[in-house]
Amino acid sequence: MFQIDPFGRIPVYAQVISELERFVLIGVYKPQDQVPSVRALAVESGVNPNTIQKAYMQMERDGILKSAPGRGRFVTEEAKTIIQSRRRGQLDGLRESLRAFAQAGISREEILECLDEVYTGEGK
Amino acid sequence: MFQIDPFGRIPVYAQVISELERFVLIGVYKPQDQVPSVRALAVESGVNPNTIQKAYMQMERDGILKSAPGRGRFVTEEAKTIIQSRRRGQLDGLRESLRAFAQAGISREEILECLDEVYTGEGK
Amino acid sequence: MFQIDPFGRIPVYAQVISELERFVLIGVYKPQDQVPSVRALAVESGVNPNTIQKAYMQMERDGILKSAPGRGRFVTEEAKTIIQSRRRGQLDGLRESLRAFAQAGISREEILECLDEVYTGEGK
Amino acid sequence: MFQIDPFGRIPVYAQVISELERFVLIGVYKPQDQVPSVRALAVESGVNPNTIQKAYMQMERDGILKSAPGRGRFVTEEAKTIIQSRRRGQLDGLRESLRAFAQAGISREEILECLDEVYTGEGK
DNA sequence: GTGGTCTAGACCACG
DNA sequence: GTGGTCTAGACCACA
Numbered sequence: 001m002f003q004i005d006p007f008g009r010i011p012v013y014a015q016v017i018s019e020l021e022r023f024v025l026i027g028v029y030k031p032q033d034q035v036p037s038v039r040a041l042a043v044e045s046g047v048n049p050n051t052i053q054k055a056y057m058q059m060e061r062d063g064i065l066k067s068a069p070g071r072g073r074f075v076t077e078e079a080k081t082i083i084q085s086r087r088r089g090q091l092d093g094l095r096e097s098l099r100a101f102a103q104a105g106i107s108r109e110e111i112l113e114c115l116d117e118v119y120t121g122e123g124k
Numbered sequence: 125m126f127q128i129d130p131f132g133r134i135p136v137y138a139q140v141i142s143e144l145e146r147f148v149l150i151g152v153y154k155p156q157d158q159v160p161s162v163r164a165l166a167v168e169s170g171v172n173p174n175t176i177q178k179a180y181m182q183m184e185r186d187g188i189l190k191s192a193p194g195r196g197r198f199v200t201e202e203a204k205t206i207i208q209s210r211r212r213g214q215l216d217g218l219r220e221s222l223r224a225f226a227q228a229g230i231s232r233e234e235i236l237e238c239l240d241e242v243y244t245g246e247g248k
Numbered sequence: 249m250f251q252i253d254p255f256g257r258i259p260v261y262a263q264v265i266s267e268l269e270r271f272v273l274i275g276v277y278k279p280q281d282q283v284p285s286v287r288a289l290a291v292e293s294g295v296n297p298n299t300i301q302k303a304y305m306q307m308e309r310d311g312i313l314k315s316a317p318g319r320g321r322f323v324t325e326e327a328k329t330i331i332q333s334r335r336r337g338q339l340d341g342l343r344e345s346l347r348a349f350a351q352a353g354i355s356r357e358e359i360l361e362c363l364d365e366v367y368t369g370e371g372k
Numbered sequence: 373m374f375q376i377d378p379f380g381r382i383p384v385y386a387q388v389i390s391e392l393e394r395f396v397l398i399g400v401y402k403p404q405d406q407v408p409s410v411r412a413l414a415v416e417s418g419v420n421p422n423t424i425q426k427a428y429m430q431m432e433r434d435g436i437l438k439s440a441p442g443r444g445r446f447v448t449e450e451a452k453t454i455i456q457s458r459r460r461g462q463l464d465g466l467r468e469s470l471r472a473f474a475q476a477g478i479s480r481e482e483i484l485e486c487l488d489e490v491y492t493g494e495g496k
Numbered sequence: 497g498t499g500g501t502c503t504a505g506a507c508c509a510c511g
Numbered sequence: 512g513t514g515g516t517c518t519a520g521a522c523c524a525c526a
Contacts (some may be wrong), residue, residue: 006316011510022227048511087228091238094225098242101218104211105149108243114215115239118222119232135516161498172518177500185309192378194498194526259501273477285513296503301515318511318513335476339486342473346490349466351394352459356491362463363487366470367480383525420526 002045016055031077140179155201250293264303279325374417388427403449
């Protein structure tokens with residue numbers, strides 16, 4: 001239920017954030033829900049507690065989580081909104097990426113095919 | 125003619141490779157052509173010779189360049205093919221990335237818009 | 249346990265690779281095993297960390313090692329297979345070498361004698 | 373008739389020597405024969421004259437050639453003998469090489485097969 | 497001049 | 512602590 005790949009270029013803490021955000025988007029975690037404690041999530045995911053801590057801290061900074069000292073961490077009301085709007089901002093990143101492919105001689109059609117594959121294919 | 129950004133997340137040696145491969149793809153460097161010497165490219169680009177060396181070595185391992193010790197480095201016959209096929213493989217990465225946007229609630233239309241922006245926009 | 253000859257025609261980084269691959273082949277390092285850190289191996293072998301780094305990077309590109317940033321480097325599942333198949337490819341080089349001896353007037357028997365000497369002699 | 377590969381790990385000057393020695397062994401060049409001038413061989417082989425010069429100097433040092441200033445270079449009486457005996461000494465190198473293959477997990481049979489291939493195959 | 501190798505020392509992101 | 516990257520400066524073999 002919690003997939004982390006310790007190898008590969010994506011930092012583990014970023015993967016943790018990504019997974020948690022995904023859970024918020026699909027409604028596994030709803031506003032006011034309590035998220036697992038650092039320790040609990042660490043053992044469940046096999047990730048170093050320091051790394052979980054780092055992920056939680058950043059999500060707090062982003063306004064997705066809020067911590068109630070001594071009681072735990074909770075999903076904010078605006079979590080879903082924040083995540084979606086931020087992802088929209090990431091389109092800039094995508095644009096840059098696409099530009100790279102364009103420069104690399106990949107045709108618009110090849111990418112379109114790719115796109116359809118994703119949006120008509122299976123949901124996962 | 126040779127743009128490197130020493131600050132920013134992309135390693136300099138990767139940028140060097142990217143630029144050189146771009147030159148091969150657009151025909152600035154053709155098979156059997158000699159590429160600039162390590163030292164020459166270092167001064168031209170303002171990058172440390174060691175970093176150029178690292179880039180060249182990797183391109184050699186990739187079969188894009190071949191070296192004739194004492195004479196210089198040359199573009200292989202298969203260079204263009206290798207680069208293109210490799211980039212095609214990178215489409216898998218793009219596919220995964222697009223899938224992430226889909227999950228994040230970005231519509232197919234938003235990405236399409238992005239795509240057109242890139243392919244109809246300026247060449248740079 | 250780790251023999252490096254810093255003088256002599258074989259590059260140090262190549263010797264490091266050779267030693268590590270040997271350890272994989274004889275089972276000292278098994279799949280999923282962690283290999284020594286760059287710094288640790290540097291002090292143990294008396295080689296500059298950069299040189300170790302270079303060796304490790306190449307083995308990674310070869311698919312023999314994989315790195316988990318911040319945690320260390322590990323032997324891949326396919327390591328042994330890759331090494332063996334690559335060495336098998338080197339038989340082409342041997343064939344060429346033998347051909348040279350044949351042309352040089354060395355008889356098949358002389359080489360056979362050589363061969364037996366090696367394979368019946370001591371393991372080292 | 374004169375094959376040089378400017379790429380690859382074998383130095384060009386060594387290849388030149390190897391080719392010339394081959395010609396002596398197969399009788400193309402006999403004792404007292406004059407070998408091509410540095411310049412002539414350079415244009416014929418497409419190799420830098422400096423490199424030819426280096427090869428000739430070493431062959432002189434080895435007693436295979438002797439120079440008559442102003443008249444040219446000639447094959448010595450002992451050339452063939454010297455080359456053959458030297459090659460015999462190279463068996464030590466072969467032995468070391470075979471040992472490496474043995475350590476690399478290549479079986480004696482695989483090398484034997486290789487050997488037969490060479491000695492029963494075509495002469496070239 | 498070319499490429500190939502190595503050292504020393506530094507900085508950063510990550511866990 | 513780990514790996515990843517970069518710089519500066521040096522030496523060698525080769526053409």
